[in-house]
Amino acid sequence: MPVEPSATAGAGKTASSRTMISVDRVTKSFGSGNHLVTALDDVSVKIRENEFFTLLGPSGCGKTTLLRLIAGFELPTSGQILLDGEEIGHLPPYKRPVNTVFQNYALFPHMTVAQNIGFGLEMQGKPKADVDKTVQKMLAMVRMEHLAGRRTDQLSGGQQQRVALARALAPHPKVLLLDEPLSALDLKLRKEMQIELKRLQSETGITFVFVTHDQEEALTMSDRIAVMDTGHILQVGDPKEIYDRPARRFVADFIGDINILNAEMTAVKGDVGEVKLASGATITARLSSASVQPGSVSIAIRPENVGLCGVEDAARTAIGTIENAVYFGSGTNTHIALDGGGTIVARNSGETGAPGERVGVILPDRHLQVLID
Amino acid sequence: MADTTAPLPAAAKRRRPMADLKKQPGFNQIAWGCIFILYAPIIVLIAFSFNDNRSVVLWTEFSFRWYVEAFGNEGIRKATIVSLEVAAVATVFSTIFATMAALATTRTQPFKGQTLAYAIINQPLMIPEIVTAVSTLAFFSLIKQLTGVNGIGYLMLAHTVFCIPFAYMPIRARLEDMNLTMEQAAADLYAPPLQVFRRVTLPLLMPGIVAGAMLAFVVSLDDVIITLLVAGPGETTLPIYILGQIRRGITPEINAVSTLLLGLSIAFVTLFFLLGRRRK
Ligand SMILES: Nc1ncnc2c1ncn2[C@@H]1O[C@H](COP(=O)(O)OP(=O)(O)OP(=O)(O)O)[C@@H](O)[C@H]1O
Ligand SMILES: [Mg+2]
Numbered sequence: 001m002p003v004e005p006s007a008t009a010g011a012g013k014t015a016s017s018r019t020m021i022s023v024d025r026v027t028k029s030f031g032s033g034n035h036l037v038t039a040l041d042d043v044s045v046k047i048r049e050n051e052f053f054t055l056l057g058p059s060g061c062g063k064t065t066l067l068r069l070i071a072g073f074e075l076p077t078s079g080q081i082l083l084d085g086e087e088i089g090h091l092p093p094y095k096r097p098v099n100t101v102f103q104n105y106a107l108f109p110h111m112t113v114a115q116n117i118g119f120g121l122e123m124q125g126k127p128k129a130d131v132d133k134t135v136q137k138m139l140a141m142v143r144m145e146h147l148a149g150r151r152t153d154q155l156s157g158g159q160q161q162r163v164a165l166a167r168a169l170a171p172h173p174k175v176l177l178l179d180e181p182l183s184a185l186d187l188k189l190r191k192e193m194q195i196e197l198k199r200l201q202s203e204t205g206i207t208f209v210f211v212t213h214d215q216e217e218a219l220t221m222s223d224r225i226a227v228m229d230t231g232h233i234l235q236v237g238d239p240k241e242i243y244d245r246p247a248r249r250f251v252a253d254f255i256g257d258i259n260i261l262n263a264e265m266t267a268v269k270g271d272v273g274e275v276k277l278a279s280g281a282t283i284t285a286r287l288s289s290a291s292v293q294p295g296s297v298s299i300a301i302r303p304e305n306v307g308l309c310g311v312e313d314a315a316r317t318a319i320g321t322i323e324n325a326v327y328f329g330s331g332t333n334t335h336i337a338l339d340g341g342g343t344i345v346a347r348n349s350g351e352t353g354a355p356g357e358r359v360g361v362i363l364p365d366r367h368l369q370v371l372i373d
Numbered sequence: 374m375a376d377t378t379a380p381l382p383a384a385a386k387r388r389r390p391m392a393d394l395k396k397q398p399g400f401n402q403i404a405w406g407c408i409f410i411l412y413a414p415i416i417v418l419i420a421f422s423f424n425d426n427r428s429v430v431l432w433t434e435f436s437f438r439w440y441v442e443a444f445g446n447e448g449i450r451k452a453t454i455v456s457l458e459v460a461a462v463a464t465v466f467s468t469i470f471a472t473m474a475a476l477a478t479t480r481t482q483p484f485k486g487q488t489l490a491y492a493i494i495n496q497p498l499m500i501p502e503i504v505t506a507v508s509t510l511a512f513f514s515l516i517k518q519l520t521g522v523n524g525i526g527y528l529m530l531a532h533t534v535f536c537i538p539f540a541y542m543p544i545r546a547r548l549e550d551m552n553l554t555m556e557q558a559a560a561d562l563y564a565p566p567l568q569v570f571r572r573v574t575l576p577l578l579m580p581g582i583v584a585g586a587m588l589a590f591v592v593s594l595d596d597v598i599i600t601l602l603v604a605g606p607g608e609t610t611l612p613i614y615i616l617g618q619i620r621r622g623i624t625p626e627i628n629a630v631s632t633l634l635l636g637l638s639i640a641f642v643t644l645f646f647l648l649g650r651r652r653k
Contacts, residue, residue: 092560106555106557106558124563
């Protein structure tokens with residue numbers, strides 16, 4: 001079901017290709033009978049050592065459930081979860097070398113910042129001197145040395161966030177799970193913490209599994225992204241792949257702006273297809289999966305990849321009439337009604353025509369993608 | 374645009390505040406009447422406990438005379454000690470059992486018959502106390518006859534049992550609004566279940582437990598009906614002693630003891646509320 005990323009994936013500098021977590025055909029259902037909810041449906045994914053891996057998807061798609069299964073707060077209905085080659089799916093949370101940063105931080109209100117950070121190490125039975133040393137190191141790492149003795153309910157949101165991170169990182173887990181850790185912060189703090197998180201990940205070399213429903217956050221932070229919808233992982237790939245080569249209509253729609261055109265695929269040649277547009281032009285577009293069959297298909301192209309030219313220009317793929325042009329600061333979105341049906345948006349920084357004007361539209365083959373629904 | 378403004382008058386009507394109850398005719402009079410009936414007797418009781426006179430209707434002069442006499446009264450001293458002993462034992466055990474019951478009904482998977490469990494735990498609150506008292510008396514007599522064992526233990530046991538639901542309520546309330554993620558965070562940080570309980574659940578639950586214990590203590594201290602039937606000779610508690618004395622006429626000495634009992638209860642209830650407020 002999931003589309004395996006191509007061999008060139010793994011843009012992250014630090015990520016190795018060794019598998020850290022392997023989720024193998026995991027299904028998780030809640031309730032029974034009429035109230036049966038399948039939160040995860042036969043999900044498989046491999047997360048590599050040292051990578052910043054993001055689970056991205058709309059609300060209710062099962063991101064938290066997958067994280068809780070890895071942490072051990074839920075047990076899978078079926079399937080296996082392997083951590084570093086060992087099956088852990090049925091171990092209780094306290095026996096898994098995996099730590100979590102909770103969305104509401106869940107700091108212990110009856111302990112100081114330092115006691116919070118030391119808790120995991122203490123429970124692991126580390127000698128007091130070691131605990132203290134690591135706590136100092138962690139405090140320095142998240143720049144909270146001056147607040148070591150504070151009670152956690154006297155901290156700001158951003159500070160609580162840092163303590164939660166330090167607490168989860170202190171026992172040096174194999175994997176750190178983060179469930180929308182930034183969603184409670186305001187925009188400015190959020191940007192700061194995004195950078196902070198990336199820094200912590202590369203400094204510690206720990207595998208991060210990060211949950212968000214913010215596509216921009218996912219694209220800027222991740223080594224690889226898994227896009228989820230209603231209990232399925234639809235596509236796994238590095239941000240560029242997910243953005244440039246969405247495999248499915250859902251992924252294309254969910255991430256950024258994209259044009260989707262109906263067309264007729266006439267032939268398949270290796271990993272490209274010959275596609276006849278409604279305008280009559282024939283183009284070649286990359287296939288997102290080998291399972292795409294000739295017939296009516298959807299093809300996708302990002303607005304910034306759509307070129308405009310004169311009506312007589314030989315390079316044009318199609319011709320249309322400008323409906324309107326919307327200026328948005330760094331560029332203009334030109335909405336064009338194509339001859340033969342369909343509309344397309346072109347984004348460029350230069351001049352575009354006025355409404356009613358006829359233009360040529362260039363759809364470069366390398367930016368066209370045939371989607372599966 | 375135009376049609377969004379149209380329904381506004383209707384919405385405005387709905388938003389108009391409800392008629393203010395405090396402005397209804399007679400509201401103030403009734404409220405003050407209730408407060409008067411509630412507190413006037415208590416104020417009279419307190420006032421006359423400081424009256425330097427045997428009469429409980431004629432005021433002469435302020436004095437601590439009745440307090441001194443109360444402290445000197447062997448009967449009152451003994452009854453106070455019995456009351457405190459019984460209340461202490463009942464508080465400790467009922468709080469332990471209530472804590473266990475509260476954990477069992479909030480920190481486990483929902484189980485079949487959970488509602489029934491609530492009902493059973495809260496039973497002493499719903500059954501008329503006199504029924505509990507009579508049945509306990511009969512039951513204890515049977516046991517005494519079978520075993521030949523006597524003693525104050527029976528009274529302590531009876532108090533423990535009826536204190537459980539009172540201790541249970543604040544503990545369960547506290548557990549219910551305690552975030553489960555706190556305990557999950559501890560488990561996530563390698564704490565096995567027992568450590569989670571000791572290091573996280575218990576400290577966070579403490580205000581609830583203290584509140585429950587104080588409520589149990591006050592309830593035990595004040596109990597009359599069950600104590601009256603279950604207590605054996607030499608097991609007279611303070612309320613029972615007061616009751617006995619009053620049959621022979623009200624004395625200012627009793628006023629003084631009642632005032633002290635009241636003071637103790639108020640102190641505990643105030644602490645209970647303060648603890649309850651601090652958890653927010
Ligand atoms: N304990 C539970 N009992 C019943 N249903 C549950 C439970 N936990 C999750 N679900 C259901 O499973 C589905 C996935 O939930 P999940 O919390 O994993 O979504 P999510 O992707 O994290 O969403 P969000 O972005 O809103 O946090 C939802 O339909 C949810 O209602
Ligand atoms: Mg979630």
